[in-house]
Amino acid sequence: MADFDLVLSGTVVLPDRILQNGFVAVRDGVVVLVGQGEAPAAHERHLLPDALIFPGAIDAQVHSLSQKGQEDFIWSTRSAAAGGITTIVDMPYDEGHLVCSAQAVAEKVAHASAQARVDFALYGTVDPEEGAARIAEQAAAGVAAFKFSTFGTDAKRFPRIITPLLAECFAEVAKTGLTAGVHNENEEYVRFAMDQVKAAGITDYTAHGLSRPPLTELLAMLEIYETGAQTGCPAHVVHCSLARGYEIAAGYRAQGHQATVECLIHYLTLDEEVDAKRLGGRSKCNPPIRPRAEVEALWRQVTAGNVTLLATDHVSWSLDRKTKPNMLDNASGLPGLEMMIPLFVKGALQRGVSLTWGARLMAENPARHFRIDHQKGALAIGRDADIAVLTPEAFVYDASKTGNNVAGWSPYDGMSLPYRVAATYNRGELVYDGTIVTGQPGRGRFVRPPAAVPYRASAA
Numbered sequence: 337m338a339d340f341d342l343v344l345s346g347t348v349v350l351p352d353r354i355l356q357n358g359f360v361a362v363r364d365g366v367v368v369l370v371g372q373g374e375a376p377a378a379h380e381r382h383l384l385p386d387a388l389i390f391p392g393a394i395d396a397q398v399h400s401l402s403q404k405g406q407e408d409f410i411w412s413t414r415s416a417a418a419g420g421i422t423t424i425v426d427m428p429y430d431e432g433h434l435v436c437s438a439q440a441v442a443e444k445v446a447h448a449s450a451q452a453r454v455d456f457a458l459y460g461t462v463d464p465e466e467g468a469a470r471i472a473e474q475a476a477a478g479v480a481a482f483k484f485s486t487f488g489t490d491a492k493r494f495p496r497i498i499t500p501l502l503a504e505c506f507a508e509v510a511k512t513g514l515t516a517g518v519h520n521e522n523e524e525y526v527r528f529a530m531d532q533v534k535a536a537g538i539t540d541y542t543a544h545g546l547s548r549p550p551l552t553e554l555l556a557m558l559e560i561y562e563t564g565a566q567t568g569c570p571a572h573v574v575h576c577s578l579a580r581g582y583e584i585a586a587g588y589r590a591q592g593h594q595a596t597v598e599c600l601i602h603y604l605t606l607d608e609e610v611d612a613k614r615l616g617g618r619s620k621c622n623p624p625i626r627p628r629a630e631v632e633a634l635w636r637q638v639t640a641g642n643v644t645l646l647a648t649d650h651v652s653w654s655l656d657r658k659t660k661p662n663m664l665d666n667a668s669g670l671p672g673l674e675m676m677i678p679l680f681v682k683g684a685l686q687r688g689v690s691l692t693w694g695a696r697l698m699a700e701n702p703a704r705h706f707r708i709d710h711q712k713g714a715l716a717i718g719r720d721a722d723i724a725v726l727t728p729e730a731f732v733y734d735a736s737k738t739g740n741n742v743a744g745w746s747p748y749d750g751m752s753l754p755y756r757v758a759a760t761y762n763r764g765e766l767v768y769d770g771t772i773v774t775g776q777p778g779r780g781r782f783v784r785p786p787a788a789v790p791y792r793a794s795a796a
Contacts, residue, residue, distance in 0.1 A: 338377045340368065342764055344723060345375035346387035350715060351696040360389060362721040365764040370715055384725065388755065391695050391715045392422030392722030392762060393677055394702035396598060397574060399651040399669065400448075401430035407652045409451035410777050411742040415650070415673035417768040417775050418740040420724025420757045422454050423712055423783060424673070425702070428461040428483055429494045436463045437470045441477040445782050452780025453773060454762045455722075457706055459483040459517070464495050468508040475512035478784035480706035482509050483574065485519035486556045487526055487622075489668070496523055503563050510569035514785070515596070515705060517572040520556040520581075521548065521623060533664070541612045543663040545624045550578055553623050557581050561588045561595045570594035572705070575649055577603045577623040579633035582642040596644040596705065599634060599697075601676045604646075604683055606747060607631050617658045617666030618747050621649065635687055638697070645705060646680065646697035648672035652743035670747050674740060675733060677724055678753045685754065707785035721764035726755040740773055 340361040348358030348370065361369035361376060369376070375383060400412040409426075416424050426448070428435035435444055441460060448456050460474035461483045471482065484505060488496030497505065502518070509516045530547040538546060557573050564571025565588065576582060576597050588595035602621060606612070607628035612619040619625050637643055651669035660666050672679075680694050695715075699722075703713020711720055731753055735746035760768035767775030 338379050339363070340376060340378035341380065342721070342761070343375050343378035343381045344384065344389055344725060345382065346384040346389045346725070348389045348715065349691050349695050351692055351700045354692060358389070360715050360721070360723060362764045365721055367715055367717055367719050367721050369717065384727065386728050387758065388681070388691065388726040390420065390677065390724040390726065391699035391713065392724050392760065393420055393698040394423045394425065394706070394712060395421045395650065395673060395676065396425050396645045396647040396702045396705065397427065397600070397649045398424040398673065399427045399429065399649070400424070401433070402651045402669070403653060403657070404431045406654055407742045409448045409456065411652065412650065412673065413451070413453040413456070413780055414773045415671070415741045416454050417760050417762070417773045418738065418757065419674040420677045420726070420760050421673055422722035422724070422760065422762040423457060424454065425457045425459065425480060425706060428459045431493060434461060434463060434493065435459070436461050436466065436474070438473040438477040441474055441479055445478070449778065449780070449782060451777045453775035453777055454767060454780045455783050456780055457708060457783045462497070462505055464497060464501060467501060468505045471505065471508040472512065475514060478782065479514070480708060480783070480785055481515045481517055481572070483517045483519070486559060487519060487521035487523050499559065499563070503567060506563050506567040506569035506571070510567055514707065515570040515572050516564065517574045518560045519622070520553055520560060520573045520576065522552045522555045525552040525555065530664070539662040539664070541616050541619070541663055544620050545608055545612070545626070547664065548622065548624050550580070553578055554580055554584065557584050561585065561593065564595060565593045570596070572596045572598065574598050575600050575623060577626045578630060579637050582637040586642045597642070598645040598647055599638070599643045600647055600649050601672055601679050602670055602747065603634055604631060605679050611747070615747055617660055617663060618745065619670070620658070620663060620666045620668050621670050622668045635683065635689065638693055639689055643697060645702050646676070648676050652741060654743065655745050658745070671735070671741060671743050674735070674738065675746065675748050677726065677757060678755055679748065681726060681755045682753050708783050710786060712783060721761055723761040724757060725759040727758040728754060729756050729758070730754050731756050
């Protein structure tokens with residue numbers, strides 16, 4: 337008689353080692369055994385000797401509601417399931433609705449719970465006019481972290497938090513035991529550089545990078561980490577496109593501060609001189625895509641251990657917002673949920689980088705970072721059976737043909753990849769079979785830190 341509901345056998349990728357001829361056994365939606373050798377019997381048993389078995393990814397940065405009538409959780413979590421991502425952490429900047437109170441958190445949980453196909457966690461934020469007054473109530477409502485920005489994209493939807501208020505917010509977040517994540521661009525410098533680009537009449541693909549030179553990013557990172565150091569708050573930079581930024585974060589950690597930093601899959605994949613040139617507005621993101629030399633430098637930061645998390649910053653803008661002739665007139669942000677794991681695997685294999693970094697940066701570290709590692713983030717006994725299976729089947733990606741994303745376009749269209757996601761399991765349930773997303777809307781669950789968050793160091 338089978339002791340397990342599900343057993344998957346193949347190359348099991350863990351954060352610290354790779355188990356050749358390994359297996360993962362599942363019962364009642366959780367992992368109950370991980371081992372090597374002959375796989376045990378189960379009600380459902382898959383022997384996949386050539387497959388890579390990863391922990392289901394946690395995407396630390398998703399924007400499901402940035403454009404009304406476009407994506408929503410019904411589509412973002414569909415893309416996630418198709419990409420081996422079993423938990424998304426959604427940003428608080430929803431079009432027409434800033435998530436900055438306990439009521440707003442509860443409303444978003446209810447909204448997402450009716451649509452989500454995989455599990456989800458939430459960021460909270462503040463309204464600059466209210467200050468830090470509602471941080472504690474949002475933590476009590478279950479947010480997994482807080483998000484702020486040193487640059488204002490929109491005064492209501494994506495506001496700038498000025499330095500004195502940022503310090504006040506950090507001090508309040510520190511009391512909750514959660515982390516303060518910050519968008520890292522210096523407002524004054526970006527505005528100055530943008531005005532210079534416009535005055536020079538530059539409108540092609542180079543305009544965006546010129547409007548956000550490296551110092552705009554690095555100066556903001558110093559402000560963020562020093563604010564964290566002075567307030568005792570774990571400080572997190574939510575995206576960094578420059579190797580120097582990871583060195584800065586490592587320096588603060590070496591001094592004993594909780595300073596973490598997130599890389600995005602497009603910074604490890606796309607470059608300015610080739611990809612931004614061919615894609616135009618479809619490559620526009622903040623901070624911008626950098627030159628190829630910087631891409632390779634970021635891979636070295638991965639292997640040096642200076643990257644904390646790998647995410648997508650996923651947003652599915654409709655194509656009309658990404659194809660304007662003037663580069664600066666396009667919306668900023670890229671879809672990536674379907675492709676993060678396959679792109680990482682390709683990039684790692686090309687450079688001889690151990691796949692263990694994938695399990696660490698896309699599962700273990702995000703779970704610790706968001707204080708949900710009691711439940712998520714590892715192929716370990718007692719954790720949710722969140723699993724991504726990749727098989728060595730070369731394919732060329734075309735977002736318009738997969739049926740799993742609302743936008744129908746991707747900056748990765750036309751790219752060849754050596755491994756594809758063949759199955760995704762969320763809490764032991766098949767939610768993607770390699771062709772069809774089988775997870776139905778409403779089966780995803782809200783994941784939150786325990787009510788009493790124990791003190792612990794952020795993922796390093």
